[in-house]
Amino acid sequence: MTEVQTETVHPRASAPAIATEGLGIRFRRNRRGRRSFKDLFGARKRRTRPGEFWALRNVSIRVEPGESIGVVGRNGQGKSTLLKLVAGVLIPDEGTVTVAGGVAPLIEITGGFVDDLTVRDNVYLTAGLHGMTRAQIDAKFDEIIDFAEIGDFLDTPYKHLSSGMRVRIAFSVIAQLDEPILLVDEVLAVGDKAFREKCYRRIEELLEAGRTLFFVSHNERDLRRFCTRGLYLDRGALVLDGPIDEVLDRYNADSGTAKK
Known part of the structure; x- marks a missing residue:
């Protein structure tokens, strides 16, 4: 059976702030397509259906309390999806997400706001x-x-x-x-x-x-300003997890341009 687990635990001195293990989530390109309970709890090795793609797959990370992590990659490579999985907005199709404590998400500015209210x-x-x-x-x-x-x-x-x-x-x-x-x-x-x-x-x-x-962020100066560690995602896979300077250098080399 596919193990789908999004869990919030009380922080301990030895516990990571965030941990993912074999994390994966797939989407359908056709927005009208609906997923059944069988899809959610089906076998991990089930073949991907036509029109489906893995936005993230086999992503395993451990983040210690107090770390500052910059997530880099081209548009559509799974960066925002990873944050939404950590926030609990999305449920993974495979793997686990464990979060020690709660999150303060500044992900989508419209989230929770109602147009007609003051x-x-x-x-x-x-x-x-x-x-x-x-x-x-x-x-x-x-x-x-x-x-x-x-x-x-x-x-x-x-x-x-x-x-x-x-x-x-x-x-x-x-x-x-x-x-x-x-x-x-x-x-x-x-x-x-x-x-x-x-x-x-x-x-x-x-x-x-x-x-x-x-x-x-796509702003290299901001990433270097705030972050000591980087995660480089490409086509839903974790390409590199390391010091932010090393990750940005690899990303820039792969993309052929330096980010401003």
């Missing part, structure tokens, strides 16, 4: 979905809004915000979570340079406090 209501809704109590949100509300620099838009429907403003409020909420693992996937590329630098300083503060970082 900024104020969305802060309470989204923070609540991530486990904050109303009392905790009340205590952090002004700090969230001040960081996002969005105080003039508290009663504006979320759907009327620009993409940059949506990033501001999403990051401000996620940055207040006490979860030990921070997942960041490209979203900070949207928005103005000054606010992006403000977010980056906040990430550095979280790293100094011992948080674990999973960071997906």
